[in-house]
Amino acid sequence: MKAVIFDLDNTLFDHTGSADAAVRAWIPSLGGTPSDALLAEWFAIEDRNYSRWLSGELTHQGQRRARLHDFLPLLGHPVPQTEPEQDDLFARFLDLYRASWSAYPDARPALEVARSNGWRIGILTNGSTVQQNAKLEVIGLAPLVDVVCTTESLGVSKPDPQSYLQTCAALDVDPTETLMIGDNYALDVEGAQAAGLTARHLNRPAGDTLPALLAT
Template sequence: MKAIIFDLDNTLFDHSGCAELALRSWVIGLGITPTEEVVARWFAIEDDCFGRFLSGELTHQGQRRCRLRAFLPVLERPVPEADAELDEIFEGYLTEYRNNWVAYPDARPALEVARSNGWRIGVLTNGNERQQNAKLATIGLADLIDVVCTSEALGVSKPDPLTYHRTCEALGTTPEETLMIGDNLEADVRGAQAAGLAARHLDRAAGQTLLDLL
Protein backbone atom coordinates (compact mmCIF):
# COMPACT_ATOMS: atom_id res chain seq x y z
CA MET A 1 0.00 0.00 0.00
CA LYS A 2 1.29 3.45 -0.94
CA ALA A 3 -1.50 5.80 0.15
CA ILE A 4 -4.43 6.15 2.50
CA ILE A 5 -7.53 8.27 2.04
CA PHE A 6 -9.62 9.40 4.98
CA ASP A 7 -13.14 10.74 5.02
CA LEU A 8 -13.40 14.00 6.98
CA ASP A 9 -16.77 14.52 8.72
CA ASN A 10 -17.33 12.01 11.53
CA THR A 11 -14.05 10.31 10.69
CA LEU A 12 -11.27 12.83 11.39
CA PHE A 13 -13.54 15.73 12.35
CA ASP A 14 -16.35 15.41 14.91
CA HIS A 15 -19.09 16.94 12.77
CA SER A 16 -22.04 15.48 14.67
CA GLY A 17 -20.70 16.53 18.05
CA CYS A 18 -19.77 20.02 16.86
CA ALA A 19 -23.07 20.48 15.06
CA GLU A 20 -25.14 19.45 18.08
CA LEU A 21 -23.24 21.79 20.43
CA ALA A 22 -23.64 24.59 17.89
CA LEU A 23 -27.34 23.92 17.40
CA ARG A 24 -28.06 23.89 21.13
CA SER A 25 -26.20 27.17 21.71
CA TRP A 26 -27.83 28.82 18.70
CA VAL A 27 -31.35 27.72 19.62
CA ILE A 28 -30.91 28.85 23.22
CA GLY A 29 -29.84 32.23 21.83
CA LEU A 30 -33.17 32.35 20.02
CA GLY A 31 -34.94 31.85 23.35
CA ILE A 32 -35.92 28.23 22.67
CA THR A 33 -35.16 25.09 24.64
CA PRO A 34 -33.22 22.63 22.46
CA THR A 35 -35.09 19.39 23.14
CA GLU A 36 -33.99 16.02 21.82
CA GLU A 37 -36.80 16.21 19.27
CA VAL A 38 -35.57 19.59 18.03
CA VAL A 39 -32.03 18.21 17.67
CA ALA A 40 -33.27 15.13 15.82
CA ARG A 41 -35.34 17.24 13.43
CA TRP A 42 -32.33 19.44 12.67
CA PHE A 43 -30.18 16.50 11.68
CA ALA A 44 -32.95 14.90 9.62
CA ILE A 45 -33.42 18.16 7.74
CA GLU A 46 -29.66 18.50 7.29
CA ASP A 47 -29.46 15.01 5.76
CA ASP A 48 -32.25 15.80 3.31
CA CYS A 49 -31.01 19.23 2.20
CA PHE A 50 -27.35 18.24 2.05
CA GLY A 51 -28.30 15.23 -0.04
CA ARG A 52 -29.98 17.59 -2.49
CA PHE A 53 -26.74 19.58 -2.64
CA LEU A 54 -24.74 16.43 -3.40
CA SER A 55 -27.17 15.49 -6.17
CA GLY A 56 -26.70 18.89 -7.78
CA GLU A 57 -30.23 20.07 -7.06
CA LEU A 58 -29.04 22.81 -4.69
CA THR A 59 -25.93 24.93 -4.31
CA HIS A 60 -24.04 24.75 -1.02
CA GLN A 61 -25.60 28.02 0.08
CA GLY A 62 -28.93 26.80 -1.23
CA GLN A 63 -28.87 23.76 1.04
CA ARG A 64 -28.32 26.07 4.01
CA ARG A 65 -31.42 28.05 3.06
CA CYS A 66 -33.28 24.78 2.53
CA ARG A 67 -32.44 23.75 6.08
CA LEU A 68 -33.78 26.98 7.54
CA ARG A 69 -36.98 26.90 5.50
CA ALA A 70 -37.70 23.47 6.95
CA PHE A 71 -36.37 24.08 10.46
CA LEU A 72 -37.68 27.51 11.41
CA PRO A 73 -41.29 26.23 11.40
CA VAL A 74 -40.16 23.52 13.86
CA LEU A 75 -39.17 26.39 16.17
CA GLU A 76 -42.45 28.18 15.37
CA ARG A 77 -40.46 31.02 13.86
CA PRO A 78 -41.40 32.83 10.61
CA VAL A 79 -39.47 31.99 7.46
CA PRO A 80 -38.10 35.09 5.70
CA GLU A 81 -38.78 35.29 1.98
CA ALA A 82 -35.48 36.98 1.11
CA ASP A 83 -32.38 34.81 0.72
CA ALA A 84 -30.26 37.51 2.37
CA GLU A 85 -32.34 37.28 5.54
CA LEU A 86 -32.04 33.51 5.59
CA ASP A 87 -28.27 33.80 5.13
CA GLU A 88 -28.04 36.21 8.04
CA ILE A 89 -29.97 33.85 10.30
CA PHE A 90 -27.87 30.86 9.26
CA GLU A 91 -24.70 32.80 10.02
CA GLY A 92 -25.71 32.67 13.69
CA TYR A 93 -25.61 28.88 13.59
CA LEU A 94 -22.41 28.86 11.53
CA THR A 95 -20.62 31.03 14.06
CA GLU A 96 -21.44 28.55 16.81
CA TYR A 97 -20.48 25.63 14.55
CA ARG A 98 -17.06 27.11 13.77
CA ASN A 99 -16.46 27.89 17.43
CA ASN A 100 -16.88 24.21 18.25
CA TRP A 101 -14.73 22.66 15.51
CA VAL A 102 -12.58 19.85 16.91
CA ALA A 103 -10.76 16.76 15.69
CA TYR A 104 -11.32 13.37 17.25
CA PRO A 105 -8.53 12.53 19.71
CA ASP A 106 -7.35 9.64 17.52
CA ALA A 107 -7.20 11.69 14.30
CA ARG A 108 -3.73 13.18 14.52
CA PRO A 109 -2.15 10.00 15.96
CA ALA A 110 -3.65 8.03 13.05
CA LEU A 111 -2.27 10.47 10.50
CA GLU A 112 1.14 10.30 12.18
CA VAL A 113 1.10 6.50 11.98
CA ALA A 114 0.23 6.71 8.28
CA ARG A 115 3.02 9.20 7.72
CA SER A 116 5.52 7.01 9.61
CA ASN A 117 4.59 4.13 7.30
CA GLY A 118 5.64 6.25 4.34
CA TRP A 119 2.10 6.50 2.94
CA ARG A 120 0.77 9.47 1.04
CA ILE A 121 -2.28 10.86 2.84
CA GLY A 122 -5.45 12.15 1.25
CA VAL A 123 -8.85 13.38 2.42
CA LEU A 124 -11.93 12.77 0.28
CA THR A 125 -15.01 14.57 1.51
CA ASN A 126 -18.48 15.37 0.25
CA GLY A 127 -18.64 19.06 0.94
CA ASN A 128 -17.69 22.64 0.26
CA GLU A 129 -14.08 23.25 -0.75
CA ARG A 130 -13.48 26.32 1.39
CA GLN A 131 -15.20 25.03 4.52
CA GLN A 132 -13.64 21.58 4.49
CA ASN A 133 -10.12 22.97 4.09
CA ALA A 134 -10.82 25.50 6.84
CA LYS A 135 -11.84 22.66 9.15
CA LEU A 136 -8.57 20.82 8.57
CA ALA A 137 -6.54 23.94 9.23
CA THR A 138 -8.50 24.89 12.35
CA ILE A 139 -8.37 21.44 13.94
CA GLY A 140 -4.63 21.16 13.31
CA LEU A 141 -4.47 18.36 10.75
CA ALA A 142 -3.69 20.17 7.50
CA ASP A 143 0.09 19.84 7.88
CA LEU A 144 -0.12 16.02 7.72
CA ILE A 145 -2.31 15.81 4.62
CA ASP A 146 -0.97 15.75 1.06
CA VAL A 147 -4.21 16.01 -0.91
CA VAL A 148 -7.72 17.24 -0.14
CA CYS A 149 -10.47 16.43 -2.63
CA THR A 150 -14.00 17.74 -2.14
CA SER A 151 -17.15 16.85 -4.02
CA GLU A 152 -17.57 20.54 -4.87
CA ALA A 153 -14.17 20.73 -6.56
CA LEU A 154 -14.46 17.33 -8.23
CA GLY A 155 -17.94 17.95 -9.57
CA VAL A 156 -19.11 14.54 -8.32
CA SER A 157 -19.66 13.10 -4.87
CA LYS A 158 -19.07 9.78 -3.14
CA PRO A 159 -19.93 7.02 -3.93
CA ASP A 160 -19.30 7.91 -7.59
CA PRO A 161 -16.17 5.95 -8.66
CA LEU A 162 -14.65 9.10 -10.15
CA THR A 163 -14.22 10.62 -6.69
CA TYR A 164 -11.93 7.82 -5.54
CA HIS A 165 -10.09 7.56 -8.86
CA ARG A 166 -9.39 11.29 -9.04
CA THR A 167 -8.18 11.33 -5.46
CA CYS A 168 -5.82 8.45 -6.23
CA GLU A 169 -4.55 10.33 -9.27
CA ALA A 170 -3.87 13.39 -7.12
CA LEU A 171 -1.95 11.19 -4.69
CA GLY A 172 0.02 9.59 -7.52
CA THR A 173 -1.22 6.07 -6.77
CA THR A 174 -3.50 3.47 -8.30
CA PRO A 175 -6.70 2.30 -6.59
CA GLU A 176 -5.04 -1.06 -5.91
CA GLU A 177 -2.31 0.75 -3.93
CA THR A 178 -4.73 2.80 -1.87
CA LEU A 179 -6.82 2.28 1.28
CA MET A 180 -9.96 4.28 2.13
CA ILE A 181 -11.22 4.70 5.70
CA GLY A 182 -14.48 6.35 6.72
CA ASP A 183 -17.58 6.17 8.87
CA ASN A 184 -20.15 5.90 6.07
CA LEU A 185 -20.56 2.31 4.96
CA GLU A 186 -21.98 3.18 1.55
CA ALA A 187 -19.88 6.23 0.64
CA ASP A 188 -16.58 5.35 2.26
CA VAL A 189 -16.47 1.56 2.07
CA ARG A 190 -18.71 0.02 -0.56
CA GLY A 191 -18.18 2.86 -3.00
CA ALA A 192 -14.41 2.71 -2.57
CA GLN A 193 -14.36 -1.06 -2.94
CA ALA A 194 -16.43 -0.85 -6.12
CA ALA A 195 -13.84 1.60 -7.45
CA GLY A 196 -11.01 -0.87 -6.80
CA LEU A 197 -9.67 0.43 -3.48
CA ALA A 198 -9.29 -1.47 -0.25
CA ALA A 199 -11.62 0.01 2.38
CA ARG A 200 -12.27 -0.20 6.10
CA HIS A 201 -15.34 0.95 8.00
CA LEU A 202 -14.93 3.12 11.10
CA ASP A 203 -17.68 2.35 13.61
CA ARG A 204 -17.26 4.88 16.40
CA ALA A 205 -20.59 3.88 17.96
CA ALA A 206 -19.04 0.48 18.67
CA GLY A 207 -16.01 2.09 20.31
CA GLN A 208 -13.74 1.64 17.32
CA THR A 209 -10.93 4.13 16.64
CA LEU A 210 -8.88 4.97 13.59
CA LEU A 211 -5.84 3.39 15.17
CA ASP A 212 -7.70 0.06 15.28
CA LEU A 213 -7.90 0.13 11.48
CA LEU A 214 -4.24 0.86 10.72
Protein backbone atom coordinates in the same frame (compact mmCIF):
# COMPACT_ATOMS: atom_id res chain seq x y z
CA MET B 1 -0.21 0.08 0.78
CA LYS B 2 1.22 3.34 -0.48
CA ALA B 3 -1.57 5.71 0.51
CA VAL B 4 -4.57 6.14 2.76
CA ILE B 5 -7.64 8.26 2.05
CA PHE B 6 -9.76 9.41 4.96
CA ASP B 7 -13.28 10.74 4.96
CA LEU B 8 -13.44 13.97 6.97
CA ASP B 9 -16.78 14.56 8.72
CA ASN B 10 -17.38 12.10 11.56
CA THR B 11 -14.13 10.33 10.69
CA LEU B 12 -11.32 12.77 11.48
CA PHE B 13 -13.52 15.76 12.32
CA ASP B 14 -16.31 15.54 14.90
CA HIS B 15 -19.07 17.09 12.82
CA THR B 16 -21.94 15.68 14.86
CA GLY B 17 -20.48 16.88 18.15
CA SER B 18 -19.65 20.30 16.74
CA ALA B 19 -23.06 20.78 15.14
CA ASP B 20 -24.88 19.49 18.22
CA ALA B 21 -23.14 22.05 20.44
CA ALA B 22 -23.81 24.82 17.93
CA VAL B 23 -27.50 24.08 17.50
CA ARG B 24 -28.04 23.81 21.27
CA ALA B 25 -26.41 27.23 21.69
CA TRP B 26 -28.36 28.73 18.75
CA ILE B 27 -31.90 27.55 19.55
CA PRO B 28 -32.48 29.84 22.57
CA SER B 29 -31.79 32.91 20.39
CA LEU B 30 -34.62 31.67 18.14
CA GLY B 31 -37.06 31.42 21.02
CA GLY B 32 -36.81 27.68 21.48
CA THR B 33 -35.60 25.25 24.11
CA PRO B 34 -32.93 22.73 23.05
CA SER B 35 -33.96 19.08 23.22
CA ASP B 36 -32.78 15.76 21.86
CA ALA B 37 -35.89 15.63 19.67
CA LEU B 38 -35.11 19.00 18.09
CA LEU B 39 -31.51 17.97 17.51
CA ALA B 40 -32.68 14.79 15.79
CA GLU B 41 -34.91 16.92 13.54
CA TRP B 42 -32.00 19.23 12.75
CA PHE B 43 -29.76 16.39 11.62
CA ALA B 44 -32.55 14.79 9.57
CA ILE B 45 -33.16 18.13 7.87
CA GLU B 46 -29.42 18.55 7.29
CA ASP B 47 -29.11 15.11 5.68
CA ARG B 48 -32.14 15.62 3.47
CA ASN B 49 -31.14 19.00 2.13
CA TYR B 50 -27.44 18.21 1.85
CA SER B 51 -28.41 15.34 -0.44
CA ARG B 52 -30.31 17.85 -2.56
CA TRP B 53 -27.09 19.82 -2.96
CA LEU B 54 -25.07 16.74 -3.86
CA SER B 55 -27.64 15.83 -6.51
CA GLY B 56 -27.43 19.30 -8.05
CA GLU B 57 -30.97 20.29 -7.10
CA LEU B 58 -29.77 23.09 -4.81
CA THR B 59 -26.69 25.28 -4.52
CA HIS B 60 -24.64 24.94 -1.36
CA GLN B 61 -26.11 28.15 -0.01
CA GLY B 62 -29.53 27.04 -1.22
CA GLN B 63 -29.43 23.91 0.93
CA ARG B 64 -28.66 26.10 3.93
CA ARG B 65 -31.72 28.24 3.23
CA ALA B 66 -33.82 25.11 2.77
CA ARG B 67 -32.71 23.92 6.20
CA LEU B 68 -34.00 27.15 7.72
CA HIS B 69 -37.35 26.74 5.94
CA ASP B 70 -37.65 23.24 7.40
CA PHE B 71 -36.32 23.90 10.90
CA LEU B 72 -37.54 27.34 11.99
CA PRO B 73 -41.27 26.42 11.90
CA LEU B 74 -40.52 23.70 14.47
CA LEU B 75 -39.54 26.52 16.84
CA GLY B 76 -42.43 28.78 15.89
CA HIS B 77 -39.87 31.20 14.45
CA PRO B 78 -40.67 32.99 11.18
CA VAL B 79 -38.47 32.33 8.18
CA PRO B 80 -36.84 35.59 7.05
CA GLN B 81 -38.44 36.81 3.84
CA THR B 82 -35.33 37.64 1.84
CA GLU B 83 -32.36 35.44 1.00
CA PRO B 84 -29.83 37.90 2.49
CA GLU B 85 -31.78 37.84 5.75
CA GLN B 86 -31.85 34.04 5.66
CA ASP B 87 -28.11 33.96 5.02
CA ASP B 88 -27.48 36.31 7.94
CA LEU B 89 -29.51 34.09 10.25
CA PHE B 90 -27.73 30.93 9.11
CA ALA B 91 -24.40 32.71 9.58
CA ARG B 92 -25.20 32.95 13.29
CA PHE B 93 -25.37 29.16 13.41
CA LEU B 94 -22.16 28.87 11.37
CA ASP B 95 -20.29 31.11 13.83
CA LEU B 96 -21.31 28.80 16.68
CA TYR B 97 -20.47 25.73 14.59
CA ARG B 98 -16.97 27.02 13.80
CA ALA B 99 -16.39 27.83 17.46
CA SER B 100 -17.10 24.17 18.26
CA TRP B 101 -14.88 22.56 15.61
CA SER B 102 -12.72 19.76 16.95
CA ALA B 103 -10.89 16.67 15.77
CA TYR B 104 -11.43 13.26 17.30
CA PRO B 105 -8.62 12.44 19.76
CA ASP B 106 -7.38 9.60 17.55
CA ALA B 107 -7.24 11.67 14.35
CA ARG B 108 -3.73 13.11 14.66
CA PRO B 109 -2.24 9.84 15.95
CA ALA B 110 -3.73 8.05 12.93
CA LEU B 111 -2.24 10.54 10.47
CA GLU B 112 1.11 10.25 12.24
CA VAL B 113 0.97 6.46 11.93
CA ALA B 114 0.27 6.78 8.21
CA ARG B 115 3.18 9.21 7.87
CA SER B 116 5.50 6.83 9.73
CA ASN B 117 4.44 4.10 7.29
CA GLY B 118 5.61 6.31 4.45
CA TRP B 119 2.10 6.56 3.04
CA ARG B 120 0.64 9.47 1.13
CA ILE B 121 -2.43 10.91 2.90
CA GLY B 122 -5.58 12.15 1.21
CA ILE B 123 -8.97 13.44 2.26
CA LEU B 124 -12.07 12.66 0.20
CA THR B 125 -15.18 14.46 1.37
CA ASN B 126 -18.64 15.22 0.05
CA GLY B 127 -18.29 18.79 1.21
CA SER B 128 -17.49 22.29 0.05
CA THR B 129 -13.85 23.08 -0.63
CA VAL B 130 -13.57 26.26 1.45
CA GLN B 131 -15.29 24.88 4.53
CA GLN B 132 -13.56 21.50 4.53
CA ASN B 133 -10.11 23.02 4.14
CA ALA B 134 -10.93 25.49 6.91
CA LYS B 135 -11.86 22.62 9.20
CA LEU B 136 -8.52 20.91 8.59
CA GLU B 137 -6.66 24.15 9.33
CA VAL B 138 -8.58 24.90 12.52
CA ILE B 139 -8.25 21.39 13.95
CA GLY B 140 -4.55 21.34 13.11
CA LEU B 141 -4.47 18.45 10.65
CA ALA B 142 -3.82 20.32 7.40
CA PRO B 143 0.01 20.04 7.60
CA LEU B 144 -0.27 16.24 7.74
CA VAL B 145 -2.44 15.93 4.62
CA ASP B 146 -1.10 15.77 1.06
CA VAL B 147 -4.33 16.10 -0.93
CA VAL B 148 -7.86 17.30 -0.17
CA CYS B 149 -10.54 16.34 -2.69
CA THR B 150 -14.10 17.60 -2.35
CA THR B 151 -17.35 17.33 -4.26
CA GLU B 152 -16.72 20.83 -5.62
CA SER B 153 -13.12 20.24 -6.66
CA LEU B 154 -13.83 16.89 -8.33
CA GLY B 155 -17.24 17.58 -9.83
CA VAL B 156 -18.47 14.23 -8.50
CA SER B 157 -19.44 12.87 -5.08
CA LYS B 158 -18.96 9.61 -3.27
CA PRO B 159 -19.96 6.89 -4.14
CA ASP B 160 -19.24 7.75 -7.80
CA PRO B 161 -16.16 5.65 -8.68
CA GLN B 162 -14.52 8.71 -10.21
CA SER B 163 -14.34 10.40 -6.82
CA TYR B 164 -12.02 7.70 -5.48
CA LEU B 165 -10.09 7.29 -8.73
CA GLN B 166 -9.46 11.03 -9.09
CA THR B 167 -8.28 11.21 -5.49
CA CYS B 168 -5.86 8.34 -6.11
CA ALA B 169 -4.61 10.14 -9.21
CA ALA B 170 -4.07 13.32 -7.20
CA LEU B 171 -2.03 11.25 -4.72
CA ASP B 172 -0.15 9.62 -7.62
CA VAL B 173 -0.96 6.12 -6.39
CA ASP B 174 -2.76 3.14 -7.85
CA PRO B 175 -6.20 2.35 -6.36
CA THR B 176 -5.04 -1.19 -5.59
CA GLU B 177 -2.35 0.28 -3.32
CA THR B 178 -4.71 2.62 -1.50
CA LEU B 179 -6.73 2.23 1.69
CA MET B 180 -9.98 4.17 2.28
CA ILE B 181 -11.31 4.72 5.82
CA GLY B 182 -14.59 6.37 6.77
CA ASP B 183 -17.69 6.20 8.93
CA ASN B 184 -20.28 5.80 6.16
CA TYR B 185 -20.39 2.19 4.96
CA ALA B 186 -22.07 2.90 1.63
CA LEU B 187 -19.87 5.87 0.72
CA ASP B 188 -16.54 4.99 2.31
CA VAL B 189 -16.47 1.21 2.03
CA GLU B 190 -18.78 -0.10 -0.69
CA GLY B 191 -18.06 2.80 -3.04
CA ALA B 192 -14.32 2.60 -2.51
CA GLN B 193 -14.23 -1.16 -2.98
CA ALA B 194 -16.19 -0.84 -6.22
CA ALA B 195 -13.45 1.50 -7.46
CA GLY B 196 -10.72 -1.02 -6.61
CA LEU B 197 -9.52 0.34 -3.27
CA THR B 198 -9.17 -1.55 -0.01
CA ALA B 199 -11.64 -0.09 2.49
CA ARG B 200 -12.28 -0.25 6.22
CA HIS B 201 -15.36 0.94 8.05
CA LEU B 202 -14.94 3.19 11.08
CA ASN B 203 -17.71 2.30 13.52
CA ARG B 204 -17.08 4.54 16.51
CA PRO B 205 -20.16 3.39 18.47
CA ALA B 206 -18.74 -0.14 18.31
CA GLY B 207 -15.40 1.04 19.67
CA ASP B 208 -13.38 1.32 16.45
CA THR B 209 -10.39 3.65 16.43
CA LEU B 210 -8.47 5.00 13.46
CA PRO B 211 -5.00 3.76 14.48
CA ALA B 212 -6.40 0.26 15.01
CA LEU B 213 -7.94 0.26 11.53
CA LEU B 214 -4.62 1.30 10.04
CA ALA B 215 -2.91 -1.59 11.81
CA THR B 216 -5.31 -4.34 10.70
